[in-house]
Amino acid sequence: MELPLREELRGIQPYGAPQLDVPVALNVNENPYAPSEDVVADVARSVAEATRSLNRYPDREARALREALAAYLGHGVTADQVWAANGSNEVMLQLLQAFGGPGRTAVSFAPTYSMYPEYARDTATGWVVGHRAEDFSLDVEHAVSVVKEHRPTVVLLPSPNNPTGTALPPDTVGSLAAATAEVGGVLVIDEAYGEFRRAGTPSALELLSATPNLVVSRTMSKAFALAGARLGYLAASTEIVDALRVVRLPYHLSSVTQAVALAALRHSAELLGRVDDLRAERDRTVDWLRAQGHDVADSDANFALFGRFDDRHAVWQGLLDRGVLIRETGPDGWLRVSIGTPEEMAAFRAALVDVTGKGTP
Structure with missing residues (x-):
């Protein structure tokens, strides 16, 4: 029989970067430094303790975790202003469930994170995409005009941007928040790579207390080297957080996930200790x-977007043939490389010189 699949899903391939067994994997912006043995031991103890009560449901409000995340974020953020879920992907989906939906529109500006239109599609939210400038910065006048024309209930802006690494200045965030508020929407600043910002690049968290329609999302996947744990979170007004509590699935965040994240936060100084190294390697x-x-696009993230190639796939394949996996993403002619260890980056440089036939590693 033919399944009653939604029409907009027919022929669609699942999202996902290639997961290949290669010597040097630099394609999904992971932190290349595994947690230390001290962190591993604390996580193991915490999971063992959580296991003793796995016959009971977890704290559906994740109160202890939200308190720890608020303390980590600072900026006067309280636990009632924090929400956590299974990766920032689920955080974004919940935002669209709460504030998007049929008859409503979400907006972003390309090139941008390729999952955003999928969140819109999955929640039956209309999708409108504006465009960034040639240098991947956001033209405020253009962005405000798109918001005023389409009157979105949600505006999604990564800062630093994925896949370009471009950060948004505070005045741009303020202007977009004001324009979005005028049409009754919320502005989501996705700071998945926020900890990798260059010195002097502020976080949108600085605007949170004075901007009631602002949401700042983060993840523990990148700077915390916790991609396998799947923990994302956001800071926003209590009203926005309460709206997400309405749409979240019952007991959506397992006891084990909460225990792992709390253990990681106890070691935040150590886990974030490699961020400076990755910033320096990125530069x-x-x-x-x-x-x-x-x-090369200016980057405040743990990756670099570079080009331009007449046949970027041939370059990508050439690197893969030499054991180096990067990402074929972004505008035509561009490629993205995650920042790895010095040894991994040396292998990338050597492979790229070999493939392109120019330069020295």
Whole structure:
């Protein structure tokens, strides 16, 4: 029989970057440094303790975790202003469930995170995409005009942007928040890579207390080296958090996930200790790529978008043939490389020189 699949899902392939067994995997912006043995031991103890009560449902409000996340974020954020879910993907989906839906519209500006239109599709929310400038910055006048024209209930803006790494200045966030408020919407600043910002680049958290329609989302996948735990969270007004509590599934965050995240937060200083190393390696990578004659977007994230290639797939395949996996994403002609260890980046440089036939590693 033919399944009654929604028409907009027919022929659609599931989202996902290639998961290949290669010597150097630099394609999904993971933190290359595994947790220390001290962190592993604390997580193991915490999971063992949680296991003793797995016959009971978890704290559906994740109160202890939200308190710890609020303390980590600072900026006067309270536990009632924090919400956590299974990765920032679920956080975003819940936002669209609460504030999107049939007859409503979400907006972003390309190039941007490729999952955003899928969140809109999955929640039957209309999707409108504006465009970024040639240097991947956001033209405020253009962005405000798109908001005023389409009157979205949700505006999604990553900062730093994925896949370009471009961060938004505070005045841009303020202007977009005001324009979105005028049409009755919420502005979501997705700071999945926020901890990797260059010195002097502020967080949108600084605007939160004075901007009631602002949401700032984060993840523990990147800077915390906790991609396998699937823990994302946001800070917003209590009214926004309460709306998400309405749409969240019962007991959506397992006892084990909460225990792992709390253990990681107890070791935040150690886990974040590698962020400076990754920032420095990113800056060296950007400088090297530019010295080889490549265009590179300014990056405040743990990756670099570079190009431009007449046949980017051939370059991607050439790197893969040499054991280096990066991401074929972003505008035509561009590729994205995650920042790895110095040894991994040396392998990337050598492979790219070999593939392109120019430069020195």
